[in-house]
Amino acid sequence: MAARCLLTALLAISTYASPAKIQPRSITPPEGCPIPTWTVNEFQWFNGSHSLDCIHNQVDINAKGCLCGNGWCKPDPATCNGTMVGVCWTGMPNYEPWGYGPMQTLDIDFADGLRCHDEYIGYRIHDIAHGESNCGYADRGAGRIVAFYGTSNLETSTGHIDYTLGDGHALKCDNGSTITYSGSTDFRLSCTHDAYFNATCTAPVFEIPVLSYKWVSQ
Numbered sequence: 001m002a003a004r005c006l007l008t009a010l011l012a013i014s015t016y017a018s019p020a021k022i023q024p025r026s027i028t029p030p031e032g033c034p035i036p037t038w039t040v041n042e043f044q045w046f047n048g049s050h051s052l053d054c055i056h057n058q059v060d061i062n063a064k065g066c067l068c069g070n071g072w073c074k075p076d077p078a079t080c081n082g083t084m085v086g087v088c089w090t091g092m093p094n095y096e097p098w099g100y101g102p103m104q105t106l107d108i109d110f111a112d113g114l115r116c117h118d119e120y121i122g123y124r125i126h127d128i129a130h131g132e133s134n135c136g137y138a139d140r141g142a143g144r145i146v147a148f149y150g151t152s153n154l155e156t157s158t159g160h161i162d163y164t165l166g167d168g169h170a171l172k173c174d175n176g177s178t179i180t181y182s183g184s185t186d187f188r189l190s191c192t193h194d195a196y197f198n199a200t201c202t203a204p205v206f207e208i209p210v211l212s213y214k215w216v217s218q
């Protein structure tokens with residue numbers, strides 16, 4: 001089945017703007033077509049100083065823990081009454097091994113009800129702050145991707161979000177054509193650190209402007 005897709009991607013002329021400058025505005029949709037509004041109501045990212053990190057931290061990747069039943073005991077081979085296993089092995093009962101702090105979590109909630117939630121899991125489908133976040137499996141199946149990039153190490157920094165609506169969420173224009181959109185923005189990310197350097201990062205309510213559209217063949 002040769003799906004003939006007429007892809008007309010129109011990229012808005014958007015010069016890179018820092019949050020201090022004026023944000024790009026959403027494009028004007030083709031006549032007779034609806035356009036979505038993407039407002040982030042709540043942004044919350046917890047990155048503990050000792051959250052297990054099996055992607056970026058070689059020490060964690062190499063570390064072994066004592067798995068005793070469904071939990072973790074002191075990682076000492078001499079006293080371990082369970083099994084010494086790599087803390088980053090997949091399928092572990094939990095990802096807060098002995099000596100590690102609370103796991104990393106990310107929540108991005110939108111005004112239209114979309115909720116994206118990630119938390120650290122061993123095989124890490126999502127690498128928090130390095131791209132795609134988890135907005136639900138059904139959603140992903142329909143092609144919607146919300147990707148976040150940022151750092152939790154600074155008090156204030158510039159975060160970035162890319163939003164792809166996906167063909168499965170395409171909208172109908174008056175004349176029957178279907179259309180989908182994508183957008184992106186920088187935003188001001190604020191992080192507070194406790195005495196252990198656990199980071200809690202938030203952002204004020206912000207909008208992700210719609211910057212391009214694409215026709216979807218049915």
Ligand SMILES: *[C@@H]1O[C@H](CO)[C@@H](O)[C@H](O)[C@H]1NC(C)=O
Binds near residue numbers: 032173175
């Ligand atoms: C619907 O309108 C858009 C422009 O507004 C046009 O590009 C598209 O080809 C039209 N679709 C049909 C089926 O006529």
Ligand SMILES: *[C@@H]1O[C@H](CO)[C@@H](O)[C@H](O)[C@H]1NC(C)=O
Binds near residue numbers: 068069073081082
């Ligand atoms: C292993 O020892 C710890 C105490 O050191 C105990 O809490 C735990 O229940 C023991 N686990 C098993 C599987 O015997």
Ligand SMILES: *[C@@H]1O[C@H](CO)[C@@H](O)[C@H](O)[C@H]1NC(C)=O
Binds near residue numbers: 049100102194
């Ligand atoms: C902060 O980190 C320490 C050390 O990893 C941990 O014991 C503590 O529970 C963390 N605090 C919070 C609020 O997560």
Ligand SMILES: *[C@@H]1O[C@H](CO)[C@@H](O)[C@H](O)[C@H]1NC(C)=O
Binds near residue numbers: 047050128153197
């Ligand atoms: C998460 O926290 C750890 C420990 O403080 C830090 O090394 C790492 O860079 C942080 N991750 C990001 C993406 O900022």
